[in-house]
Amino acid sequence: MRPSGALATATLLLLIQLLCFKPVHAEESGTVIPAESRPCVDCHAFEFMQRALQDLKKTAFNLDSRTESLVLRAERRALCDCMPASSLR
Numbered sequence: 001m002r003p004s005g006a007l008a009t010a011t012l013l014l015l016i017q018l019l020c021f022k023p024v025h026a027e028e029s030g031t032v033i034p035a036e037s038r039p040c041v042d043c044h045a046f047e048f049m050q051r052a053l054q055d056l057k058k059t060a061f062n063l064d065s066r067t068e069s070l071v072l073r074a075e076r077r078a079l080c081d082c083m084p085a086s087s088l089r
Helices: 003-020 041-082
Strands: none
Touching (some): 003 041
């Protein structure tokens, strides 16, 4: 997976979430919550992007470790293919 593709996916998810957000008007909800006590949209977006970044870092680490083990396995296989079996004992 390319990092730019993962970032594009995270950005797309954020845009979809923001577009689907329907604001609730104070007269519809019945109560007014002061602006100081409610989180802003930017805070929610920041938290969402922070969680997405943590997930991407975890995925990148897992892919990196998996790639490393596959490369080592391929190198071992290539080494065994070019050396006679009698010299490996």
